[in-house]
Amino acid sequence: MSMKRLKCSAVNADNSFTTQSRSRVALRMLLFFSALMALLALSMLLGPSGIGIPDMESPSGGAILSLRFSRLLMGMMTGAALSASGVVFQALLRNPLAEPYVLGVSGGAGLGATLTILAGTGVLASFSLPIVAFVSAVVTLMVVYGIASQGSSGQPSVYSLILSGVIVSSICSSIIMFLVSTASVEGMHNVIWWMLGSLQPVSAGQQLLSAALLFGALAGIWLLSPRLNALALGREMAHYQGLHADLVIVVGLLFATLLAAIAVSLSGMIGFVGLIVPHVMRAIFGPDHRKLVPLAALGGGVFLVVCDAVARTLLAPVEIPVGVVTALAGGPFFLIILQRRMKQAWIA
Amino acid sequence: MMQHDAMTFKNVSAGYKQRKVLDNVSFTVKEGEFVSLIGPNGCGKSTLLKTAAALLKPLSGTVELFGQDVQHIKPALRASLLGVVPQKIESPMAFTVDQIVMNGRISSMGRWGNPSPVDHDLVERSMIYTDVLDLRERFFTELSGGEQQRVALAMVLAQDPKIIMLDESISHLDINHRQEVLQILMNLNREKQMTILLVSHDLTLSAGISDRFLLMEAGTLVKAGTPVEVLEPVVLSRVYNCDLHVQQDPYTGYLQVTGAIDSLRRRQKLNRSVHVIAGGGSGIELYRRLLIEGYEVTTGVLNRLDSDAEAARALNIPAVLEQPFSPVGSDVIAQALKMVDDADAVILSQVPFGSGNLVNLTLAEAALKSGKPVFLADGIATRDYTEGKAALAFSTRLMQSGANAWHSMSELMTHLQLPQNR
Numbered sequence: 206m207s208m209k210r211l212k213c214s215a216v217n218a219d220n221s222f223t224t225q226s227r228s229r230v231a232l233r234m235l236l237f238f239s240a241l242m243a244l245l246a247l248s249m250l251l252g253p254s255g256i257g258i259p260d261m262e263s264p265s266g267g268a269i270l271s272l273r274f275s276r277l278l279m280g281m282m283t284g285a286a287l288s289a290s291g292v293v294f295q296a297l298l299r300n301p302l303a304e305p306y307v308l309g310v311s312g313g314a315g316l317g318a319t320l321t322i323l324a325g326t327g328v329l330a331s332f333s334l335p336i337v338a339f340v341s342a343v344v345t346l347m348v349v350y351g352i353a354s355q356g357s358s359g360q361p362s363v364y365s366l367i368l369s370g371v372i373v374s375s376i377c378s379s380i381i382m383f384l385v386s387t388a389s390v391e392g393m394h395n396v397i398w399w400m401l402g403s404l405q406p407v408s409a410g411q412q413l414l415s416a417a418l419l420f421g422a423l424a425g426i427w428l429l430s431p432r433l434n435a436l437a438l439g440r441e442m443a444h445y446q447g448l449h450a451d452l453v454i455v456v457g458l459l460f461a462t463l464l465a466a467i468a469v470s471l472s473g474m475i476g477f478v479g480l481i482v483p484h485v486m487r488a489i490f491g492p493d494h495r496k497l498v499p500l501a502a503l504g505g506g507v508f509l510v511v512c513d514a515v516a517r518t519l520l521a522p523v524e525i526p527v528g529v530v531t532a533l534a535g536g537p538f539f540l541i542i543l544q545r546r547m548k549q550a551w552i553a
Numbered sequence: 554m555m556q557h558d559a560m561t562f563k564n565v566s567a568g569y570k571q572r573k574v575l576d577n578v579s580f581t582v583k584e585g586e587f588v589s590l591i592g593p594n595g596c597g598k599s600t601l602l603k604t605a606a607a608l609l610k611p612l613s614g615t616v617e618l619f620g621q622d623v624q625h626i627k628p629a630l631r632a633s634l635l636g637v638v639p640q641k642i643e644s645p646m647a648f649t650v651d652q653i654v655m656n657g658r659i660s661s662m663g664r665w666g667n668p669s670p671v672d673h674d675l676v677e678r679s680m681i682y683t684d685v686l687d688l689r690e691r692f693f694t695e696l697s698g699g700e701q702q703r704v705a706l707a708m709v710l711a712q713d714p715k716i717i718m719l720d721e722s723i724s725h726l727d728i729n730h731r732q733e734v735l736q737i738l739m740n741l742n743r744e745k746q747m748t749i750l751l752v753s754h755d756l757t758l759s760a761g762i763s764d765r766f767l768l769m770e771a772g773t774l775v776k777a778g779t780p781v782e783v784l785e786p787v788v789l790s791r792v793y794n795c796d797l798h799v800q801q802d803p804y805t806g807y808l809q810v811t812g813a814i815d816s817l818r819r820r821q822k823l824n825r826s827v828h829v830i831a832g833g834g835s836g837i838e839l840y841r842r843l844l845i846e847g848y849e850v851t852t853g854v855l856n857r858l859d860s861d862a863e864a865a866r867a868l869n870i871p872a873v874l875e876q877p878f879s880p881v882g883s884d885v886i887a888q889a890l891k892m893v894d895d896a897d898a899v900i901l902s903q904v905p906f907g908s909g910n911l912v913n914l915t916l917a918e919a920a921l922k923s924g925k926p927v928f929l930a931d932g933i934a935t936r937d938y939t940e941g942k943a944a945l946a947f948s949t950r951l952m953q954s955g956a957n958a959w960h961s962m963s964e965l966m967t968h969l970q971l972p973q974n975r
Contacts, residue, residue: 296646299645300645301645431659431662432659434648434652434656434659435656435659437644437645437646437648438642438643438644438653438656439642439643441603441608441639442639442642442656443659444606444607444608444628445606445608445632445635445636445637445639445709446632446656446657446659446660446708446712447628447629447630447631447632447633447659447660447661447712448628448659448660449628487646487647491647491648491649492646492647492648492652493648493652
């Protein structure tokens with residue numbers, strides 16, 4: 206009898222805990238969104254021309270503000286793409302180190318983009334850039350997957366995937382270096398500037414195309430997100446639970462690759478965002494992908510926007526490559542999160 | 554009530570790229586049956602489960618669930634027919650127990666993954682059934698192995714399947730939770746007519762609860778039937794390659810299977826000694842088993858550096874040794890003959906013979922002459938590298954003068970015990 210009562214009270218305590226933790230999550234969400242808004246506003250105030258709202262009376266004032274805004278858009282798109290891509294790779298490969306760079310996907314996209322930049326000129330190039338980057342990223346992923354599958358029956362192990370990803374990635378960057386060294390001075394300048402990673406606005410056409418692809422891919426991933434939860438327990442378990450596990454994996458990898466290609470074709474090689482933002486978001490909001498995918502996309506976008514604001518302001522008029530800032534700012538933050546909240550984010 | 558066929562294997566062969574694991578397996582599990590699948594490690598039990606769940610496509614033959622070919626059943630429907638509790642589930646990310654169990658509803662939830670009240674009810678009921686409701690807010694990764702296993706069972710129960718297969722899922726549990734999980738399975742079986750296929754290593758426990766046993770050996774189904782029919786000591790001892798005893802409790806009718814360790818504990822040191830003729834690594838397993846069974850063991854003649862010589866040194870077995878790669882000389886044979894004199898029996902391992910060690914067979918001959926039992930490993934013809942097949946001829950002579958042939962280790966151990974038991 207007393208046993209029964211004990212159990213009931215435990216259940217009750219549980220329920221109250223649930224509501225308590227729900228309101229805590231709501232509070233956390235509110236704080237998170239306010240912080241995002243504040244950071245976006247802040248980044249509109251930062252720039253090489255000075256801190257604060259530029260003088261709207263002068264003709265340059267409006268131009269500065271609109272330039273800042275278009276860099277904000279570029280940052281939002283690139284950061285969202287990188288971060289969401291990282292979330293998917295980490296979920297599908299069940300590995301905390303998975304991200305587009307590690308798997309060679311970014312390297313492959315970079316190689317395709319380099320070829321396009323060196324070969325093409327004008328409007329056609331800027332349109333074909335995301336497409337070529339995507340195709341070469343998919344080809345790279347297939348090569349990596351193929352190498353990793355050698356000798357194993359069926360699914361390659363995560364370790365061989367990452368190992369072959371790192372190798373293929375470095376081969377891609379060697380080829381890029383080779384192409385750059387044989388290119389004309391102008392081509393060399395273009396590629397290197399692009400490779401350093403920057404949120405200089407690209408043509409309106411390319412921005413529109415990228416935005417359309419980005420929203421398509423994000424929506425696709427969000428649709429997959431309940432299945433990503435199930436796949437966290439592995440392909441086999443997901444199969445037993447009635448999923449087309451292999452189909453989900455392939456579609457997920459394609460979406461994640463598309464996102465990485467969009468990011469690379471928009472802003473060049475910007476590292477770290479796809480690795481750290483998903484971890485930070487998971488630490489704050491838990492691993493449920495239905496929440497994690499949109500939150501990580503938002504968080505990644507804002508993170509990159511803020512990093513860019515810092516990059517263009519800190520040593521003005523000299524602009525620091527934004528990839529340097531993401532690594533310098535994100536690294537230590539990541540380490541703190543890692544130590545304090547890893548337990549709730551990822552137990553490797 | 555008419556019992557339908559829940560699961561049918563029809564001449565199924567299955568496996569991986571180059572390795573066939575299941576070989577022409579056929580059986581039927583009726584709806585509402587509680588069946589235990591038993592067999593030694595690596596005999597193909599897990600492969601059978603994977604094939605039943607359409608994770609592996611059979612190389613030939615078909616698997617049917619309720620009369621439909623499992624390869625052609627839509628995944629979501631398959632999940633409502635068949636649930637699998639694997640040996641262990643691992644969550645790399647910090648999901649809560651609640652979230653993990655909800656995965657069981659994944660294929661029936663809507664596109665956006667929003668659980669309906671039915672989904673919530675099923676999840677809650679499964680958690681109550683498996684006693685993990687208290688853990689619902691905890692992180693799965695922080696739970697003990699037994700708790701994780703009960704959560705896994707809750708997740709599969711939430712699928713609301715008609716058949717549940719468990720792949721050695723209860724062997725990690727401590728005794729109270731094992732009893733509890735088995736009780737849960739029995740209740741599901743009795744009350745909801747749920748069909749259970751349990752891969753088990755605990756033969757005694759399974760015998761108490763199963764309607765039927767399926768016994769597998771090396772990818773084939775060797776026996777199917779009631780526990781009494783399948784749990785036959787001779788068959789079990791052969792399949793598991795060790796000495797097993799089966800006792801039936803006269804009052805409860807429960808079967809009890811006990812292994813070599815249990816019989817060993819009852820048996821004191823034997824005070825019997827055995828001389829082993831070995832070489833080239835053929836003696837290591839023999840030494841080990843004989844020592845476990847409680848015999849005193851001597852061995853020789855071996856060449857120094859031979860792996861059997863090394864094993865004998867490591868196991869503290871007295872051995873007569875010759876120089877490395879040298880033919881066995883007459884002085885060492887004399888020493889070995891003394892050992893044979895002190896031994897109660899002589900065993901010849903599956904040692905290959907060349908001109909160098911052929912003389913070792915005279916040790917067996919000497920033992921026979923003094924009336925001691927001698928056991929020769931069969932198949933000597935394939936290991937005879939002497940000129941004119943001298944070893945084969947010698948061994949045939951030995952067999953004619955009363956030596957026994959041995960084939961498997963468990964058979965040899967049984968034969969060795971006989972004279973003493975009488």
